[in-house]
Amino acid sequence: MAMAKAILSSEHLGTLFHQARTHNAWHPQPVSDDLLRQIYDLMKWGPTSANSLPARFVFLRTKEAKERLRPALSPLNVDKTMQAPVTVILAYDLKFYEHLPRLFPMKPDMKNMFSSSAQLAEITAFRNGSLQGGYFILAARALGLDCGPMSGFDNAKVDAEFFPSTSVKSNFLCNLGFGDHSKLFPRSPRLEFEEVCELL
């Protein structure tokens, strides 16, 4: 009855989950702009509440762009970020709702629900912008890239430098490139199903 779908093989699940690791050292192999566009053109299809699509992305590819980020980084995140071929600032737009009449034509009045409540707009932007961060990481991995996501930075400094006088707020950073597997730390354990899941 259900529509036939190409279910992923264990090899492909490994690319997304089992074998994929957070990288801290990078091969010099560059990441093309075309590949960055491919990531976006995949992850944009992931679902968001009322098709709100609040995530915004700044791709830092040049030495000059990386230097603008440097003062905001936690000390332990500086070297690996400077070395990575690309560092992405994943952000979200608190005024995402301005686009809703176009993005969610079924209910043109959805915009008012968010424009009338800054709190609801912020929760929606942060939740769905982070969901889109998850789609972004897995889309990058699906295309063969390695990721190094980071929260260790000063969000206010990044916002002042990259998003002044806008409604855009930084969420987290993610280094992109081809990781050096010989420099990986041992993998940290995960919580067991029984510890975090309930079947009712």
Add this chain to the structure above:
Amino acid sequence: MAMAKAILSSEHLGTLFHQARTHNAWHPQPVSDDLLRQIYDLMKWGPTSANSLPARFVFLRTKEAKERLRPALSPLNVDKTMQAPVTVILAYDLKFYEHLPRLFPMKPDMKNMFSSSAQLAEITAFRNGSLQGGYFILAARALGLDCGPMSGFDNAKVDAEFFPSTSVKSNFLCNLGFGDHSKLFPRSPRLEFEEVCELL
């Protein structure tokens, strides 16, 4: 130089992104507990800040469990949720840091950073719990399931019913099953790369 990885074919990228849709009507085909465990055992490998793993999951599979959720649902979400084989409450634990000495053994003092700031703990739990929500949706799709994520419900009512006297807070809901493609709405548009991405 980079380690060989199995890059996903366009068919598999379709399963995750291009062909995947948010479903509102479900075939009666059930979802086994084993499949729910497989989703968790995939998505648990997705990266979180300091391996914090704040996401928590309640799988509602029975009529009795669904009825406990019903009073919290927005009217438009009732029928499809009652019809879905499984509805998951995706939540996050504000006290995720209690597990950090085991989950992040490299830095046993990380726990104190979060236990001393309720604000940092809440932002970290919400950001990373939502990221894990993105991993969850794509892991379910990778295994052949369809998803119907929803924010249209009363979080306070869900927390009072399912997480009383705990540090766990509901994030969003997700119906799981095999979707009826004949009942899909037309697909909503997405924002273009140039509208939301900057190359620096």
